Amino acid sequence: MKIIKTFLLIISLNCFSQTGKIEYNIKSIKKDKLDNPMLKGVIKEWNQMSCTLSYNGQKSFFKLNKSIPLNNYYYGISKVIAEVYTGWYQDLELKEAIFNKDILGDTYQVILKRLQGWEITEETKEIEGYTCYKAVRKELNETSRAKKDSYLTFVAWFTPEISVPYGPVGNGGLPGLILRLERPNLVAFTATKITLNKKEYKMPLPKKGKKITMKERSKLMLKSRLVTPD
Numbered sequence: 491m492k493i494i495k496t497f498l499l500i501i502s503l504n505c506f507s508q509t510g511k512i513e514y515n516i517k518s519i520k521k522d523k524l525d526n527p528m529l530k531g532v533i534k535e536w537n538q539m540s541c542t543l544s545y546n547g548q549k550s551f552f553k554l555n556k557s558i559p560l561n562n563y564y565y566g567i568s569k570v571i572a573e574v575y576t577g578w579y580q581d582l583e584l585k586e587a588i589f590n591k592d593i594l595g596d597t598y599q600v601i602l603k604r605l606q607g608w609e610i611t612e613e614t615k616e617i618e619g620y621t622c623y624k625a626v627r628k629e630l631n632e633t634s635r636a637k638k639d640s641y642l643t644f645v646a647w648f649t650p651e652i653s654v655p656y657g658p659v660g661n662g663g664l665p666g667l668i669l670r671l672e673r674p675n676l677v678a679f680t681a682t683k684i685t686l687n688k689k690e691y692k693m694p695l696p697k698k699g700k701k702i703t704m705k706e707r708s709k710l711m712l713k714s715r716l717v718t719p720d
Contacts, residue, residue, distance in 0.1 A: 508545075508652075508653075508654055508686060508687075508688070509544075509545060509546045509547075509686075509687050509688065509689060509690060509691050510544075510545055510652070510654070510667075510684065510685055510686045510687060511542060511543070511544050511545075511685045511687075511691075512542070512543040512667070512669075512681050512683070512684050512685070513540055513541070513542050513555075513681070513682050513683040514540065514541045514542075514543065514658055514679040514680060514681055514682065515539070515540055515679070515680055515682050516536040516537075516539045516540070516541065516572055516574070516677060516678075516679055517536060517537065517677070517678055517680065518532075518533040518536055518537075518676075518677055518678075519672060519673075519674070519675065519676065519677060519678045520533070520675055520676060520677075521675050522675070528564070528567065531560075531561055531563075531564030531567075531568075532564050532567055532568040532571060534560055534561075534564070535559065535560060535561070535564050535565045535567075535568035536568055536572065536677065538557055538560065539554065539555070539557055539568070539572075539574070540554075540555045540557070540682070541553060541554050541555060541574060541658060541679065542555055543656060543657070543658060544691055544693065545580075545654055545656045545691075545693075546690060546691040546692075546693045547690075547693075548581065548582045548583055549579065549580060549581055549582070549693050549695075550579070550580040550654075550656040550662070550693070551577060551578070551579055551580075551693055551694050552577065552578040552580075552656075552657075552658055552659060552660070553574075553577040553578070554569065554574040554575075571676070571677065572659075572677050572679075573659045573660075574659065576589040576590065576591070577589060577590075577694070578658075578659055578660040579694075579695070579696045580605065580656055580660060580662050582605070582655065582662075582663075585603070585605045585606060585663065586601050586602070586603070586605065587601070587602045587603070587604040587605060587659075587660025587661070587662070588600065588601055588602075588660075588696045589660070589696070590696050590697045590699065591707055591711075593707070593710045593711060593714050594710070594713070594714045596699065596700070597697050597698070597699035598699045598700050598701070598702050598707065598710070599696055599697075599698075599699045599700070599701045599702070600702055600703070600704060600707050601701050601702070601703060602629075602660055602703075602704060603629075604627075604629070604644075604659075604660040604661045604662065604663070605655070605660075605661075605662045605663030606663050607627050607628070607629070608625040608626065608627045608646070608663065608664055609625060609626050609627070610623060610624075610625045610664070611623070611624045611625065611626070615647060617647060617649070617669040617670055617680065617681060618669060618681055618682075618684055620649040620651050620652065620669060621649060621650075621651065622647035622648055622649045622666075622669055622670065623647070623648055623649075623650070623666070624645065624646070624647055625645070625646045625647075625648060625664055626643065626644070626645050626646075627643070627644045627646070627661070628641045628642070628643050628644075629641060629642045629643075629644065630642075632703060632704035632705040632708065633704055633705075633708050642673070643673070643674055644661055644671060644672070644673065645671070645672040645673075645674060646661060646664060646668045646670070646671050646672075647668065647669055647670040647671075647672075648664045648665070648666040648667060648668045648669065649666045649667055649669055650665055650666040651666070652666060652667040652684070652686065653665065653666055653667075654666070654667050655667075656668065657671055658671045658679040659671070659679070669681040669684075
């Protein structure tokens with residue numbers, strides 16, 4: 491295990507001057523309650539969705555590609571569950587995953603720490619011809635209304651052969667590109683097309699705004715629902 495970690499550390503020290511675009515599909519990996527009508531509708535929406543990750547130097551941007559919803563209601567739910575309701579920015583220097591949210595006329599930068607806290611294992615699999623290592627991370631669910639803390643689990647399969655630390659929905663910070671990201675018993679993003687370039691991309695940047703946590707975002711959104719027009 492020490493040899494693997496050392497090998498990955500050496501790779502992680504490479505210069506991230508490479509640029510690229512990765513296309514991912516979205517598929518359900520749900521194992522139970524498959525007869526639920528809402529889940530069936532959500533899975534159908536996921537099956538016709540795709541996302542694109544673009545990266546350039548120290549930054550990346552992940553977004554849902556345009557598609558025609560099969561059902562607007564299920565489409566909205568599917569985006570929320572898969573966390574593709576917004577574009578995700580990654581900033582390696584700040585070690586932050588960022589997305590913008592407009593609430594009550596103000597623009598905020600919602601910040602998540604999704605570029606750290608990974609446990610790398612020795613387990614491997616091949617994806618699109620690349621050898622990938624498995625890493626697992628747990629994240630406090632700041633949107634949960636439960637009295638006790640609950641956690642979200644993310645499983646990443648990353649390849650040191652593409653030594654850039656990016657991935658879907660703000661996840662990254664690993665010594666290699668994430669080619670598959672799983673929310674166990676829920677949903678998975680898997681790379682289907684990998685384009686590596688030396689040409690510089692013009693990367694979109696998040697709008698300026700006050701930095702807030704997911705918990706603060708939830709409180710502000712609740713407040714916005716309680717505000718009624720004059």
